[in-house]
Every structure is written in structure tokens, then in C-alpha cells.
Amino acid sequence: MDHEIIEEILSCSSLPSLPAVALRVVELTSNVDVKLPELATTIQNDQGLASKVLRTVNSSFYGLPTRCASINKALVLLGLGPVKSLALSFSLIGSIGDQDDGFDYQTYWRRGLYTAVAAKVIADHLKLAVADEAFLAGLLQDIGVVAMHRALGFRYAEVVEASGGDHRQLVKAELSALEVQHPEIGAMLAQRWKFPDELIMPVRYHERPTAAPQGHHEIVRLIGLGNMAHDAMTDADPGPALRKLYQRADQWFGIKSDAMQALVKKIAEGAKDMSSLLHLDTGSHVDAESIVRAAEQQLVGMANSPASGANTQTLDNLLVDSKQYDPLTGAVGRVGFDSALRKAYDLSNKSNEPLTLVQVSVEGLQKASVQVGTAASDETVNACIVLLRKHFAALGGVICKLGPELFAVVLYGANARSSQKAAEEFRMSFEKATMSWPLAQGSVRIALGVGSHEPGTPTVQPDLQHLVIAAVNALKASRTAQTGTRAAA
Secondary structure, three states: OOHHHHHHHHOOOOOOOOOHHHHHHHHHHOOOOOOHHHHHHHHHOOHHHHHHHHHHHOOOOOOOOOOOOOHHHHHHHHOHHHHHHHHHHHHHHHHHOOOOOOOOHHHHHHHHHHHHHHHHHHHHHHOOOOHHHHHHHHHHOOHHHHHHHHHHOHHHHHHHHHOOOOHHHHHHHHHHHHOOOHHHHHHHHHHHOOOOHHHHHHHHHOOOHHHOOOOOHHHHHHHHHHHHHHHHHHOOOOHHHHHHHHHHHHHHHOOOHHHHHHHHHHHHHHHHHHHHHOOOOOOOOOOHHHHHHHHHHHOOOOOOOOOOOOOOOOOOOOOOOHHHEOOOOOOEOHHHHHHHHHHHHHHHHHHOOOEEEEEEEEEOHHHHHHHHOHHHHHHHHHHHHHHHHHHHHHHOEEEEEOOOOEEEEEEEOOOHHHHHHHHHHHHHHHHHHOOOOOOOOOOOEEEEEEEEEOOOOOOOOOOHHHHHHHHHHHHHHHHHHOOOOEEEO
16 A cells, blocks of 8 residues: 555545534534434534435435424434434535536446445345445445545546546556555545444445455445446446346345345436435436336346356356247247356366256146146246246346246356255245146146256266256156155266
């Protein structure tokens, strides 16, 4: 770390600085025994700030049953967290401003706002106590970028240009050129303003959420998900960011893909509303419905490998030909399945990551459809695909339709144990969902077979054919027993 550059940045006279009322709010709220009337009076002494806070808390984003005419009433109805967060948010926005100095404030605020809204929406969904702090941390996360721009001028502009406009590459370019990164600078500013650790830590670790110290994982990971949501809603190709968002939401907080899909819509709508309420120029906003449709499409072929390890790879972009997809369900067809399985097997051997194949058969579907009709049959097939996506998306499963009754899931990076668990959960969900359907009536049931390939493990036939045969044999055993999943090595 270059201490001379750090000193140059932190001593710059044009750095953002919080107004006195914001500093007083921080001081008061740092006391666990803070007196709410004193805090209300402090905010109301700045009439401009008070009116902005009241306008925002009375918006649909906060959904209060009655309107608040005073900060004191807002504190009673909403509590300390939201009012404090909004007061500091407006102060932060005012301190940064929108100068004509060559900095891309629109992109800056778009990233901050989408992250802030997403972090709060997800935290509210999980009923976490840090929702309002997460909102403020999202807005605050990249304050170090503004500081470095204002202090270093053209030197920092060259660093930004070297990143190619990709924020995910910015910290690498900063470290290479300046030996200091904007998360550290931002954390130093937050410390200067005497912000609590619950805000300092997300600023310091927002680019690497898994490195956050014990006790701060929750809020830092909320900001991490917020950044992924921002990328999914602003990237020209939202696919990789959406897949990563779905995977990390499940991995970190147990949010399944269908729940996260609903939250994506709420985030898009909330970002549009808050942009207007906070008077931020964040450019054009994506249509919430189109984001949800894109999210559903991206569930097909979700194929992220585990996030760590030197040899980590993914199955991204294996399936680019639309002819490889089944027109009824959007699942990968037979040709795409063969291609994905072969490429996944090659990746598995190169990276020493496991590969698992799950074979799924909807027993009795064709026979029952003759009696009930093809419409009911199609409904059952689509339900099968939706539930397969729900239970295997977080594991990186490529969902395939191989025939009228036969389906498969290719799981690169997932071992047999986790795949078997997901398979059993899928079977139970399917039986529960279709219990009252015309095609159910005890005549349509799920049979499952799981085969796995562990590179480096001695097998009789250590090849792709062995994997397929293992899954098929397990499927046959399941058909015979009709008692659930049977595993094969």
C-alpha cells in the first residue's frame, strides 16, 4: 500500500465532507440510549433535509399506513433505523453533488442506488435488522472512487480507462497503478466521519464479501448481492450476473430461485422510485417485467461452478444455438444435452471438479395424457421443468428434456451427495404440487437416477459412458422400487 498516495488523497481539500447536521446525527445515534426527540429536533433544524426525509418515508417504498407530518412521528412509526439512514443518505448525496469535473456521476449513482435498494429489499425479505444500514452502505460503498478522482485527477482517470469501464476490473487496475484501492480509501473516509463499523465494513469489503471479518458477514454479503443485482439490471448481457445472483442468494441466505426472481422485480421498481425521491440522475431504468422474464430465461442452463479454487471454470456459453432448446419448455434438448454433457465431462477432468448426472422420468405420463388430454400433459411437463430449475439452479444444473417422459440435469462441480439431496427435494415438491391435478390420481410418479464422476477416483470404466450407465441403472432401480432416489457410483 502506497502511504504517500493515501496521504495525498485524504488531504485533498475537495474531498466530500458531511454537513454538521449529518455529523451530529452520527454522534447521537452512536449512543444506544439516544433520545429520539433530540434526534428529531436535530434533523428538523435543517428544514430542507427534514422535508426530503418526510417525502421519502411517505412514499410507497416504505408503505406506511398513515402519513407522517413530522420527523418525530416518522421515528415513532418507522423506528430509528430508516430515519437515520435517509438523513445520512441525503447528506451524503448533497456532499458529493454533481460537479462538472469529468466524472461519470450518473454511472456512479446508478450503481450505488441499485445496490442500496437491492440490499434493503433482500434484507427486508429475510427480516434482517440491518436493512436500513444496508441501504446506506450501498450508497456509500464507492465513496473512495470519488475521493480518488478528485485528489488524483488525470492519474486516476487513466486507471479508470485501463479498467475498460468495467467496475469489476477497477480494483485490479487501481492496485496495479497506485498500490491502493478505492474500498480502503472509502473506509478511511467513513472512519473520518465516525461512522459505525456496520457501515465501514461494507465499504471496505464490498468488492470481496467472503473476506469480511466475523460479525459483519451478513451486511457485507447483502451489499455483494446488491452489486450483482445492479449488474444484472445494467449489463448488456445480464446472464452471468443473474446466474451469480441466484447462486449466491441461495448459498449465502438460502433464498431459492423463485423467491429471488420475485425480488428482482421489486428491486427494479424500487430503484426507479428511489431515484426520483432522492433526486438522483441514474439514467433510464429497466422495465421490471422484462427483468423477470430475463431471469426466468436465464434459469435455463444456469451452470456456475463453485466460486473458489484455482481451476474453477463454468459451463457458461456452452449452449448458444437456439435449436438446442426444447420449444415447449425452454429446457435444453437432446442435442444440447449431448454437447453439454461432453463439455462438462472434459471440464471435470481438467479441473478435478466432480460431475453428476441426474436422470428423471415422469412415469405414466404418456398413458395418462391419452385419457386426460395433451394440455394437461404439457402442464405437467412444464411443472416438472420449473421445479427442476428451482431445486438444481443453485447447484449450477443444466436442465434438459430428452423425451416425452425423460429429463436430465447435468451438474458440473456438484458431487453426488448434494445432487441426491436436491433430487429428493425435487421429487417431494413435484408430488405435492401435482397431487390434485387430473394427471396425478396415483398414475403419474417420479423415478430418479443419480450417477457421478469424481476425477481421480478409481472406477471400472473411468469415462463418460460409465457416468451415463450409472445414472440409467439407478433410474431403472428407482422405477422398480418406486420409493425415491437410488444412487449409483
